[in-house]
Amino acid sequence: MKMSPDPDNLAARRQQVVEALRPVLPAGSLLADVEDTRPYECDGLSAYRQLPMVVALPENEQQVIDVLEVCRRLQVPVVPRGAGTGLSGGAMPIVDGLVLSTAKLNRIVRMDPVSRTAIVQPGVRNLAISEAAAPHGLYYAPDPSSQIACSIGGNVAENSGGVHCLKYGLTVHNVLRVRVVTIDGDVVELGSEAPDAPGLDLLAVFIGSEGMLGIVTEVTVKLVPKPAAAQVIMASFDDVVTGGNAVASVIAAGIIPAGLEMMDRTSSRMVEPFVKAGYDTDAAAILLCEADGTALEVAEEIERMSEVLQGAGATAIAVSQNEAERLRFWSGRKNAFPAAGRISPDYYCMDGTIPRKQLGHVLTSIEQMESVYGLRCANVFHAGDGNMHPLILFDANQPGEFERAEEFGAAILALCVEVGGTITGEHGVGIEKINSMCVQFSSAELEAFHAVKRAFDPHRLLNPDKAIPTLNRCAEFGQMHVHAGHLPHAHLPRF
Structure with a gap:
């Protein structure tokens, strides 16, 4: 468990990082005061919060490169952030780290109705792409419920889907190319506007990698004709x-x-x-x-x-x-x-995927779990591809209810694995499901994930301690942390 730095040491560290970043970022693009950094303390999983040490809002690719160079030199962890609508804590800050927001990289670079593609920066909203393509009779198919606010960079990080993903696919099926800055400051392009790209299919590896492999600065997406x-x-x-x-x-x-x-x-x-x-x-x-x-x-x-x-x-x-x-x-x-806010003070949105034939069994099991955990659960599904979104309803003001909600959610994810599914469909792992990764994957598989991480980020600075658990963590939580009687994420601040 990582200990929080001494306040005096943290203040000195913050000053060191700010002084190093000030020459490379314009005024207003570097935030360090508590009042300014407070909006970045969490993403859509607001149960876990942490003030970032510093927030950087670069306005172009060169500034992204410069920020990463400073962070690499000073060994500062970097948490990439899009619009902050994620639901797994993937953009939750690190106490002695920097949040790198791509919100100011928000230009539609090119709209090409002939090739049915658009090149956009990562801060462009999902819905804004379709709005810009509408005069050409085209639109961008993936449509998460948060599409009015979520950014395409965040969609790439989480491999987002939406209610039309059954026919039109997830983000990975609708992105042709991404331009990425690595932690070493290299600019690489993964994928291609052609039907295929030479070499390994690293585009598919990168999409859904939750900000752990690089910073997106440009995305080429496919557009499809609007149905008659x-x-x-x-x-x-x-x-x-x-x-x-x-x-x-x-x-x-x-x-x-x-x-x-x-x-x-x-x-x-x-x-x-x-x-x-x-x-x-x-x-x-x-x-x-x-x-x-x-x-x-x-x-x-x-x-x-x-x-x-x-x-x-x-x-x-x-x-x-x-x-x-x-x-x-x-x-x-x-x-x-x-709408869940109308009937419950708080809700915990889960995300798992199961075989379609198991829908009835899983829904019946969730209904039985409601009695076990003493909490209600509202179920909404991308039923066509088995992607579940149970909403566990609770009241954080009642002692123990949030812990029960987490245990309820972990039990649902374990059930997903048991019936042949997975612990996430489109929300990612972040911090929310990191212990459930121990349920689904073997030690050898987890080590393979870490090997991919090391290949892109040997310094282990990009979104560390997210998505992929260490083997020690899995051992600590006894593979299934709920059954072992441990509280998940006990080291993280709550509410």
């Missing part, structure tokens, strides 16, 4: 197992919807007063199934999906009749997280 038409089916089910099995039935029928999402009754009732999406709040579960394409293709797919869903036990089916209603259906799903 789209409609959404809302199908109701009288129990979650039937609803889960219906998801598998749709895919088994050879249908790949543009989106296939599932919400349980707790989620629907939580969202409906907030958004008024028109959800069936009496149903035990609802599925949202979208078809897009030409008008004829959409009509045919809606008919086919309706038949499959009815055969799978749907008790009611409603189809969006216009674009406004379609957007309203999706607005409910995309606002599930903020």
Whole structure:
């Protein structure tokens, strides 16, 4: 466990770093006062907070290089940060480290409708890419619920998805090239605008690496044509197992919807007063199934999906009749997280992935866990690809509830591994799931991850102690830290 530095030593260290960075950054791009650094103390996982020693906001690639040179020379840990919407603590600062924010690298460098690509800097918002491409009849497909705020650099770091990832893929499927500054100050390009790039496929290694391998300064993304038409089916089910099995039935029928999402009754009732999406709040579960394409293709797919869903036990089916209603259906799903605040003082958003055929079993198991841990859980899913987002509801003001929420979440992740899934789909590991990595991966596998980290970052300065646990950590937590009776992240400040 790393000890916090002495306050006097930390102040002297801060002054040393500030003096070294001042010549390479413009005024307003270097923050060291508590009042200025407070907004950077956490990301979307606000349960864990730590004031950074210094925050740097470079405005161009050369300034990124210069900041990293100073940090390398002075051996200062660097925590990369995008928009701060991440949900796994990946951008939580280190007490004696520097937060490198890419917020000021926010230009769309080039929009090329002919090649259907866009070159953007990492601070560009996800939705801003689609807004800029709209006049050309194009858009950027990955659409996380936070797309109005999250940045493309953060999407690259976490391999973000969204409600349309089943048909159009995650970030890794929609990024062609990234330009990266390494901790040694080298500028490298991974991937290519061509169908393939020479050498190892390091682009796929880098996407989802959570800021541990380099700092992104430019991203080339694919754009896709905006569909001529789209409609959404809302199908109701009288129990979650039937609803889960219906998801598998749709895919088994050879249908790949543009989106296939599932919400349980707790989620629907939580969202409906907030958004008024028109959800069936009496149903035990609802599925949202979208078809897009030409008008004829959409009509045919809606008919086919309706038949499959009815055969799978749907008790009611409603189809969006216009674009406004379609957007309203999706607005409910995309606002599930903020709507949780209407029924609970706090919530803990989990992220795991399971085989589609296990949806019913896992949902039933989560319902049983609610009694074990004495907490409610609202379930929302990217059901088409098995990516779960259980929302564990708790009150941080009640002693022990946050600890129980974490234990509940760890148990859900262990269940995901048990049924053949993984501990994360698109939120990353960060600090939140680092102990659960010990559940999923062997010592040899973890050492391979560390070897990749060392190849990119031999100084171990980029986002250290995130995502990949040490073998000592796994031993300390007895592989499964909840069963061993240890509190996760006991060394981190809370609330």
